[in-house]
Amino acid sequence: PLTTNLTEEHTVAAKKQEHFRVGVIGYGGAFNMGQLHLTSMAKNEGVQVAAVCELDAERRQVAEEDFPGIKTYGRVGTMLHNANLDLVTIITPHNTHAKLAVQCLNAGVHVVCEKPLAITSAEVKRMQAAAKKNKVLISTFHNRRWDGDFVVLRDLILKEQIIGRVFRIEAGFYGYGEQGTWWRSNRKISGGAIYDWGAHFTDWILNVVPEKITSVSGYQVKNSAWKKYDNEDHSEYTLRFHSGCTVTLTMSNLSMSPRPRWRVLGTQGAIEDAGGKYLVKTLINGRQMSTEVPFAESNWDAYYENIFAHLQGRADLVITPESAGRVIGVLEAANISAAHGSVPIKPAFV
Missing domain, CATH: 3.30.360.10 (Dihydrodipicolinate Reductase; domain 2)
Incomplete structure (x- = not known):
């Protein structure tokens, strides 16, 4: 299919990483998506739920109760500097996806964005370029x-x-x-x-x-x-x-x-x-x-199963940045x- 072929710059699976510290940006209570993402990620071997970044102090406390031992932060830059993350999922309003994703990609962190990946094709191109430059993954949570x-x-x-x-x-x-x-x-x-x-x-x-x-x-x-x-x-x-x-x-x-x-x-x-x-x-x-x-x-858990299997060198990436970009x-x-x-x-x- 047109949307599943990996280009060389996105074949990050060659690194064959085995252990991953993961976090999310956004832990709002509307659909409890932060909890859903972290719970799904944690089902994969070698994944440690490490951090949550959230503006609302009350929601940070909820995250700490949901995942005892994690660190919570009020600013993205602080989390990226201190949490030593391998992958972060962005769960924020659509018009913030591109800026936050590029910030994380430039920090050398793999990124999953809640859908939609972005709002404009120009934003998508910036995100894809940042992933390629830093040799990290960018994907969209097309769990459906x-x-x-x-x-x-x-x-x-x-x-x-x-x-x-x-x-x-x-x-x-x-x-x-x-x-x-x-x-x-x-x-x-x-x-x-x-x-x-x-x-x-x-x-x-x-x-x-x-x-x-x-x-x-x-x-x-x-x-x-x-x-x-x-x-x-x-x-x-x-x-x-x-x-x-x-x-x-x-x-x-x-x-x-x-x-x-x-x-x-x-x-x-x-x-x-x-x-x-x-x-x-x-x-x-x-x-x-x-x-x-x-x-x-x-089987929504299949999304993160594929993400981590890909990063461990065991599978091609299903939701590629190219396929997500076509949607936008x-x-x-x-x-x-x-x-x-x-x-x-x-x-x-x-």
Whole structure:
């Protein structure tokens, strides 16, 4: 696949490191993601949870209770200078990812960023350049690459090729109601509504259609009656690939009419998400046949299993900086296109 080939500068696995001191930047209580990341990392042999950097003193105390013996810090520079870390995961608002990542990479520390990797392609290029210069790893926490529903969908399309050549995909979330009033609904901080779940969906799309991108067209609507935030309420893009395959992703909290999470059309069948299972229609001996395929179990711990296996020289990196960069290129192009009358845009990373 296009997104899994390692270039020489990212083959840090040759170092075959066996022991890792790890930490996180950000230990907020909204989803307890700091605890989730550190717990998942600690399941791997040779990993020591060593440090947390968090502005809120009360949350630093929570971290100390969650992981007795760790050191906590209020400033990133202080942690990097004193904690002797090998890897740090950044769990902060989207518009801070690039600056913090470059700071850590320049300190010679491997970096994992919560998704999205960044907001702009320019930020991605700075992050990739810093990783290359300092010979360290940069990756994004696309843990949902191991979601059970996606694993089944990918295998049905690419491994089993049960519906033939895919030419049309419609995907997304649909609902109706105001967004919450926090940083995720602030467009300057978040990048826009499509940078949240849209980052996961885009990563999925780019993996079930492993082709070069030709263009992205964006379309966005803001409900003027909802004035507490400036994120768009309906955001969609249409992504066109070299083969002609066309994908429309919609992230909407302005849609009273629901649609399936996935609808995939192929030359020999179709797949539709039915919640907990896929409805699959295909041709067998010239006859149209229908079946149901249940979702598999998800395994989010597989993300860090791969990170540390890669750093120990035992595996190729799955979520490469190149694959993470392509996601940001698409989201950025969608925003630019939407602001210019939905004109097709070629993303920074095709």
